[in-house]
Amino acid sequence: xxxxxxxxxxxxxxxxxxxxxxxxxxxxxxxxxxxxxxxxxxxxxxxxxxxxxxxxxxxxxxxxxxxxxxxxxxxxxxxxxxxxxxxxxxxxxxxxxxxxxxxxxxxxxxxxxxxxxxxxxxxxxxxxxxxxxxxxxxxxxxxxxxxxxxxxxxxxxxxxxxxxxxxxxxxxxxxxxxxxxxxxxxxxxxxxxxxxxxxxxxxxxxxxxxxxxxxxxxxxxxxxxxxxxxxxxxxxxxxxx
Numbered sequence: 205x206x207x208x209x210x211x212x213x214x215x216x217x218x219x220x221x222x223x224x225x226x227x228x229x230x231x232x233x234x235x236x237x238x239x240x241x242x243x244x245x246x247x248x249x250x251x252x253x254x255x256x257x258x259x260x261x262x263x264x265x266x267x268x269x270x271x272x273x274x275x276x277x278x279x280x281x282x283x284x285x286x287x288x289x290x291x292x293x294x295x296x297x298x299x300x301x302x303x304x305x306x307x308x309x310x311x312x313x314x315x316x317x318x319x320x321x322x323x324x325x326x327x328x329x330x331x332x333x334x335x336x337x338x339x340x341x342x343x344x345x346x347x348x349x350x351x352x353x354x355x356x357x358x359x360x361x362x363x364x365x366x367x368x369x370x371x372x373x374x375x376x377x378x379x380x381x382x383x384x385x386x387x388x389x390x391x392x393x394x395x396x397x398x399x400x401x402x403x404x405x406x407x408x409x410x411x412x413x414x415x416x417x418x419x420x421x422x423x424x425x426x427x428x429x430x431x432x433x434x435x436x437x438x439x440x441x442x443x444x445x
C-alpha cells in the first residue's frame with residue numbers, strides 16, 4: 205500500500221532540516237506501529253519520499269510525502285496514529301492511496317507558490333515598488349551567483365519565475381511568487397529578493413524576511429493541481445482530517 209499525505213510544516217517546525225524531517229517521519233511511523241516498507245539490500249531504508257525540499261526557516265503550508273506500507277490499513281487510522289507521534293508544527297491534512305505504478309512526487313511536482321513578507325529598510329511608495337518589480341520581470345536575463353564547495357556558479361534565475369506581485373502593508377512588502385520546480389533545478393525565494401534589492405535598488409531588509417511556501421503543485425496547461433487530485437485508479441480511497 206502506497207500512501208500520499210499532505211501536511212503542513214509551520215512555526216518552530218520550519219527549522220527542521222529536510223534530512224532530519226525524513227528521520228522525524230520514520231521515528232513517528234515506528235512509534236505509531238505503522239508497518240512501513242523497507243528497501244532491500246545491505247543498508248535497507250524506509251520507503252518514505254518527499255516532494256521538493258523546503259529550505260530551513262521556510263514554512264510549508266501544504267507539503268507532500270509518499271509512504272509505502274507492508275500491508276493495507278485504514279487511512280483515517282494511519283493519519284490519527286501518526287499525528288499523535290509528530291512534533292508540534294507538523295500537522296497532517298489529508299491522505300490518499302496512490303495507484304500502483306504512479307510516478308514519484310519529485311517526478312510530477314513542477315510549480316510552487318510562496319508568500320513573502322519583508323520589512324523595508326527605507327520607506328518607499330507603491331509606485332516605486334511596482335516600477336521595480338515590473339523592471340525586474342522585464343529583464344531577459346538575471347544572473348545570480350550561487351556558492352558551493354566548488355566555488356561560485358552563475359545561474360540565470362529569470363526563466364524559473366512564473367509570476368511575481370508585490371504590495372505594501374504597513375512597513376512591510378508582501379510578495380506573491382510562483383516558480384518552476386523540478387529535478388532540473390529552480391530558484392529560491394531569497395535569491396529573488398536579493399536580486400530585486402541589487403538590480404532594482406528596492407530597500408528590502410533581507411535578514412528579517414519571512415517566507416512561507418503556500419503550495420506545491422502539478423501544473424498542467426496553465427492550471428495548478430494537487431498531487432492528491434491526480435488519477436488514483438479503481439478502488440482508491442481518500443480521507444481528510
